[in-house]
Amino acid sequence: MRKLLLASIIILIAIVYIGRLSYLQLIDNSNQNPLDDTAIKAVYDYPERGYIYDRNGELLVSNQPAYDIMVIPKDVKPLDTLEFCNLLNITQEDFVKKYNKARVYSPRLPSVFVPQLSKSEYATLQEKMRKYEGFYIQKRSLRHYQTSSGANVLGYISEVNDYELKSNPYYQSGELIGRNGVERVYEEILRGQKGVKFIQKDRFNRDxxxxxxxxxxxxxxxxxxxxxxxDKVLQSYGEKLMVNKRGGIVAIEPKTGEILAMVSAPSYDPALLVGRQRSKNYSRLYLDSIANPLYDRSVLAEYPPGSPFKILNGLIGLEEGVIDEHTTVRCYHGYRYGRNRFMGCHCASGTLNDFQSATYRSCNAYFADTYKKIIEKYPSPEKGLQTWTNHAKSFGLGGYLGNDLSTGRAGRIPDSATYNRAYPDFQWRAETTISNGIGQGEILTTPIQLANMTAAIANRGHYYTPHIIKNIEGETIDENFTTPKHTTISKRHFDDVVLGMWDVYKRGTARSVQVDSINIAGKTGTAENFTKIDGKRTQLTDHSIFIAFAPVENPKIALAVFVENGYWGSRYAAPIASLMIEKYLRGKITRTDLERRMLEGSLENEYAKPLSGEPFEINR
Incomplete structure (x- = not known):
């Protein structure tokens, strides 16, 4: 009986093991990877990337066919490498380098050997590839740009790098991935999902x-x-206006936060980064360290905002109750503070300014005095400055905004800790930081941040996160982009500010660039600009800055314009802003005199001045 029980147990265990093994091998494929079998070859089928359209349905990016020469190193048989290299227009050294790289990646998996052949190259090769075992041609699609503008917005695609191969198992060596711009941010949506076919091979390597x-x-x-x-037309127009200039333009629809234009100058044709010349062209753009065409100034460049920041200081002063619309300050060509320190402005000596006139005259004395009153309202400079900082940051300054752009910088709004670190042995006070009152000092903003601040003013106290996506096929937009963000400033204070900005055009610093029948509110700005030449801090030509929105009664566009070394706000930035507004609202230009001056204007001589110095540094 005992022997029978033991035999039964052994038989039962054997049945369980055999059953489980049979199930795993014949039925359950959940954990099985066909590529674990060396006799299996994977052939990938790549889908077309999604198309990219502008807000009006205009096609921006489509696809074009291209062909890659693929290699599976373990399948390669001896061949005439000289003949093969001549066919592919590569050197024998390139052949060895590419082959070794493919072997290191995987002897059994396919790798791209020569990417992106044209149709004519493919036609020449397809009949001869049968001679070269282990190599085959794989069709894929490359981007085809229907516009020559917006390279910084659209981004580009290129081969995955080693880090991406290790961190993302979806990609295989030689596959393409979105770089920068929309291509990078919406990569998973645009790329689709590749298909795969598994081919069984015999011991002679036959399919x-x-x-x-x-x-x-x-x-x-x-x-x-x-x-x-x-907006394809507005983006292209902005880039034309910025030819032979450096800087950035960002235009936003205030009611939605949708980015209408995001210009970075100088720019480049996105088609340069497509095809077999992509690497060569990219190197040329990357190595241009003077103009930096790959540097997206619209979201990366950090500039002192200058006088446009006076608007925000005025709003904070109104909210904190240290001024009202009737508060006056007498100006004597500027503001005197500390020991023989002076911030000059263009007001006539003895001018008595109220809030509105101080805005359109851009009075340094008025807004420096307002800033001082804000800080000194509180029992300590630390408390006063922190209150000021919190107000400023509620407009999206000093942060990344939470947008869907592929890159950007935070800018800088100083707080109490900033000055405690800077003056550890000195009790700083309002006058120590007084440059903040006129948008200089330690304040840095990017064009997109200043455009967003302008949109918040246009909306009388709230903004929507600036974003680049309008619609995704079959999906809804992130609610972060449709939820209003409210500033700390009460709505009742904005009408006085808007009235002052309207007067900037009617009788102030931008009166020469008015557009007939369009009510525009704006603010000119001139920001100091320093660099190092031979180790010495040297002042260069000031930056030209302008913010504006229009129409005043129903804002449809808000924008910020920065022109590096552009002298003063009304010389370059204000005319460009007015032209952009008219182009967007009317679709045509009536101020052809302004347009001609901006299209023909060049600042290349200004940019040539500091070439003997160290890398450019903007008012750090």
């Missing part, structure tokens, strides 16, 4: 057909189309 009847094969899923918020 036997589909592995297990294709049970593991998948079909490609085409990338989704998207529409972005950019």
């Amino acid at each position: 036997l057909g589909s592995y297990k009847g294709g049970v593991f094969d998948t079909l490609p899923v085409q990338g989704k189309d998207i529409a972005i918020t950019i």
Whole structure:
């Protein structure tokens, strides 16, 4: 009986093991990877990337066919490398380098050997590839740009790097991935999902057909189309206005936060980064350390905001109750403070300014005095400055805004800790930081931040997170972009500010760039600009800055314009802003005199001045 029980247990265990093994091998494929079998070859089928349209349905980016020469190192047989290299227009040294790189990646998996052949190159090669075992041609699609502008917005695609291969198992060596701009941020949506077919091979490396009847094969899923918020015409026009200039323009629709234009100058044609010349062209753009065309000034460049920041200081002063619309300050060509220190402005000596006239005259004395009153309202400079900082940051300054752009910088709004670190042995006070009152000092802003601040003023106290996506096929937009963000300033204070900004055009510093029948509110700015030449801090030509929104009664566009070394706000930035507004609202230009001056204007001589110095540094 005992022997029978023991034999039964052994038989039962054997049945369980055999059953489990049979199930795992014949039925359960959940954890099985066909590529674990050296006799299986994977052939990938790449979908087309989704198309990109502008806000009006204009096609910006489509696809064009291209062909990659692929290699599976373990399948390669001896060949005439000289003949093969001549066909591919590469050197024998390139052949060895590419082959070794593919072997290091994987002897059994396919790698891109020569990417992005043209149609004519493909036609020449396809009949001869049978001579070169281990190599084959794989079709894929490359981007085809329907516009020559917006390179910083759209981004580009290129091969995945080693880090991406290790961190993301989706990608194989030689595959393409979005870089910068929309291509990077919406990569997973635009790329779709590649398909794969598994091919069984015999011991002679001959194809036997589909592995297990294709049970593991998948079909490609085409990338989704998207529409972005950019206006193709306005973007292109902005780039034309900025030819031979450096700087950034950001235009926003205040009611939605949608970015209408995001200009970085100088720019480049996005088609340069497509095809076999992509690497060569990229190197040329990257190595241009003088003009920096790959540097997106619209979101990365940090400038002192200058006089446009006076608007915000005025709003904080009104909210804190240290001034009202009737408060007056007498100006004697500027503001005197400390020991023989002076901030000059263009007011006539003895001018008595109230809030409105101080705005359109850009009075340093008025807004420096307002800033001083804000700080000194509180029992300590630390408390006063922190209150001021919190108000400023409520407009989206000093942070990343939470947008859907691929890059950006935070700018800087100083707080109490900033000055405690700077003056550890000195009790700083309002006058120590008085330059903040006129948008200089330690304040830095990016063009997109200043455009967003302008949109908040246009909306009388709230803004929507600036964003580039308008519509994704079959999906809804992130609610972060449709939820208003409220500033700390009460709505009742904005009418006085807007009236002062309207007067900037009617009788102030921008009166020469008025556009007939369009009510525009704006503010000119001139920011100091320093660099180091031979180790010495040297002042260069000031930056030209302007913010504006229009129409005043129903704002449809708010924008900020920065022109590096542009002298003063009304010389370059204000005319460009007025032209952009008219172009967007009317679709045509009536101020052809301004347009001609901006299109023909060049600042290249200004940019040539500091070339003997150290890398450019903006008022750090």
